[in-house]
Amino acid sequence: MMFEHVLFLSAYLFSIGIYGLITSRSMVRALMCLELILNSVNINLVTFSDLFDNRELKGDIFSIFVIAIAAAEAAIGLAIVSSIYRNRKSTRINQSNLLNK
Numbered sequence: 001m002m003f004e005h006v007l008f009l010s011a012y013l014f015s016i017g018i019y020g021l022i023t024s025r026s027m028v029r030a031l032m033c034l035e036l037i038l039n040s041v042n043i044n045l046v047t048f049s050d051l052f053d054n055r056e057l058k059g060d061i062f063s064i065f066v067i068a069i070a071a072a073e074a075a076i077g078l079a080i081v082s083s084i085y086r087n088r089k090s091t092r093i094n095q096s097n098l099l100n101k
Contacts, residue, residue, distance in 0.1 A: 013040035
């Protein structure tokens with residue numbers, strides 16, 4: 001019973017993240033939605049690891065690696081966004097045409 005609830009929560013978070021990533025106009029909001037997608041994948045990893053592989057912690061360890069990579073991705077993404085804001089005075093995705101320069 002609990003397994004279905006966790007998978008439903010993960011699918012719901014993934015759907016919200018995809019919807020936000022598609023419809024967001026701000027780079028910061030897009031990064032937040034990407035983090036939401038990665039966290040829903042982590043929930044799935046831990047759930048399936050607990051369900052199918054009780055003795056080994058492969059899913060849990062893999063989710064820790066995903067969290068570390070997501071933290072690095074967020075730091076680099078926010079650094080890029082702050083650099084674009086310094087140069088363009090806007091973080092809107094549709095206004096930043098960096099390839100035209």
